[in-house]
Amino acid sequence: MKQSRRMLVLRAVIEDYIRTQEPVGSSTLAREYGLGVSSATIRNDMAALEDEGYLIQPHTSAGRIPTERGYRYFVDELASVVRLSAAQRRAIANFLSDSVSLQDALERSVRLLSHITGQVAIVSGPSLAKSRVRRIEIVPLSTTTMLAVIITDAGSVAQHTLSLDVTLPSDRIMDLSDEINRVCINSSLSAAAGCIRRLAAVQDLREMSNFAIKLARTVEAMANDERSGQLYIAGTSQLAHQQPTEDLAPLFDALEEQAVIMRLMNNLSQQNGEVGVAIGSETKTPGLMSSAVVSSGYGHSMVDQISADRSADADRPDNDNYRQDAPVAFVGSIGPTHMDYAATMSAVRAVARYLTELIAQDDTGWS
């Protein structure tokens, strides 16, 4: 009973602080929240909560504000993420439905998410490493330069220029291109690189083999490029709008460090389908010490689909680093530690769901 009320107090403090952003005192709590005890009692509880590290007071004679630990408890208690209402979900689907390409869909998604949460939103494009090749095109830019365009099953398009020392006849390139596409389709990028390399060795390619090797190296590089999944960020202006409680510079710096953000969000969205939350120092990122990150993976590789097609395609080597159910990309939102966690988590989840559908759906495409 006692323990229980203490936590109710904690919850009340946090809710109030999230609303008002001001240190909350015992009397406010006693008045506004129906705790049925006097302010003095609450004072005792708050003192205890402070001892336990859930609350802190900015100065001797002010109300209390939650600590990182406080928020963590609060978020953990928030176990069941409230689903958005059907209407809200429909609105999202509606807004995103007439996207015209994957990029377009992702751009809309960040903007939408940022708008819903009123915070910074981040969406990554599907990681190339975790996608399958749908087509590899080789477009001559000049006699000695080729543009390799790789289209993945997630709908993303990556490009890379290759320059050669020799001039190659275009029909031979076409042939090679056809051959590559025949062999590589539906392999992961790293597997495809292997295919191409093998092709370079086996076939009677003569002057082409050099080119093929270069191409293989390129594809491999793409697969391993950590920041391969393009990052979309929106809503940085929202940051400038909140009264500058503190210095925003480090936060902005962090946002420009794409690699850092990428790693952070990826870690956070490991277990699929669920939204992850990192609060303050949990982000292990200098600029985010007073921010929280809410993120979810999306685009889990469809399990049955994979295994079905694994057995079908004998050409594909086993060293594919697919992890079943590992998300292919992520979507998230970054805000102050005193953000509205419930709302943010719901929104992130909803957008993630939508994007997952969208990607899995490439049998029907974007309408």
Place this chain on the structure above:
Amino acid sequence: MKQSRRMLVLRAVIEDYIRTQEPVGSSTLAREYGLGVSSATIRNDMAALEDEGYLIQPHTSAGRIPTERGYRYFVDELASVVRLSAAQRRAIANFLSDSVSLQDALERSVRLLSHITGQVAIVSGPSLAKSRVRRIEIVPLSTTTMLAVIITDAGSVAQHTLSLDVTLPSDRIMDLSDEINRVCINSSLSAAAGCIRRLAAVQDLREMSNFAIKLARTVEAMANDERSGQLYIAGTSQLAHQQPTEDLAPLFDALEEQAVIMRLMNNLSQQNGEVGVAIGSETKTPGLMSSAVVSSGYGHSMVDQISADRSADADRPDNDNYRQDAPVAFVGSIGPTHMDYAATMSAVRAVARYLTELIAQDDTGWS
């Protein structure tokens, strides 16, 4: 003589203010700059300059700061943009030279420019409307969905999904694709749309013609899409670093309004090769009232190349909206009105030059 010294004083005030960011008084001026007159004389000049609208004093008893008009005069006087030193230019070329694709080059460019100027940098990808088609690929995503990938001579890649109501045999699509590429190559996008549309009518395409028409519409839409040239922005964090003299929110808002920025920069970079400067209200953009924009076009369509190839290719209709020497995209930097104009203009110019070379160079490609 008198007129001349007044303007020297103006120049000195502006230079000092750009350095220190603090209102500059007559005594400082007399001491630090070798004007050879007393502070009282300078006071008179400053009073005159204030009457003429070049200077203003924030409060009765403070130094003077430049007005918009002051900056304008200053910038106009700065006629000859200082070229960067050979070493600096080499450093730029060096940093950008191992770009691996157009996107990559553009991303590096913004980051670099932002780093050099210490301000926000913006680079647009080549506008599709002003580029020529190098290749149009049609990749089936499913039986009823096609991904159209358009590759332009500037090296940019645009994509768009098309969904159909009927299933089309893939070999027929290949044929159509070949035909389209045969006819459209080297046309502008809008011309290509026309080609495809004509193809749809003339050929015995049967069930394909519907698809072709859809494709034509898509290509046309891409050509007309104002924001088609993707926008790259870097260095927003720099904004947060300068002491917040004033509210940054509107500035951030403006930066997120891609369409607005796009239009502004485009207008500013009309006359090619030269950098344009818009100061404060000259930008006609609410959020930029105390910012200045320095921008330059890049990637002028190479004049002779165009005309040569205009006569050669009889298939291309005349309604191409090429304007000789009109830039294809732009690069610029945004900073406070008290920025270091000379340095910023030099940097913008250097990067623009480099990018122009890069694009024109698609006969040699990225090294």
Place this chain on the structure above:
DNA sequence: ATTAGCACTCTTGCTTCAAGAGTGCTAATA
């Protein structure tokens, strides 16, 4: 046309002060 000198104006930083909010502790109560 320039300059020295001087009175005047404003900002800026500091200190003081009173009001208000909130706490911690003690002693009384159920």
Place this chain on the structure above:
DNA sequence: TATTAGCACTCTTGAAGCAAGAGTGCTAAT
């Protein structure tokens, strides 16, 4: 033992007052 009333104490916040400093405008002299 858990709760509560009461009270002294602490600390922030805002206003007000004040002295120092910077810079100007004006006048009179060169």
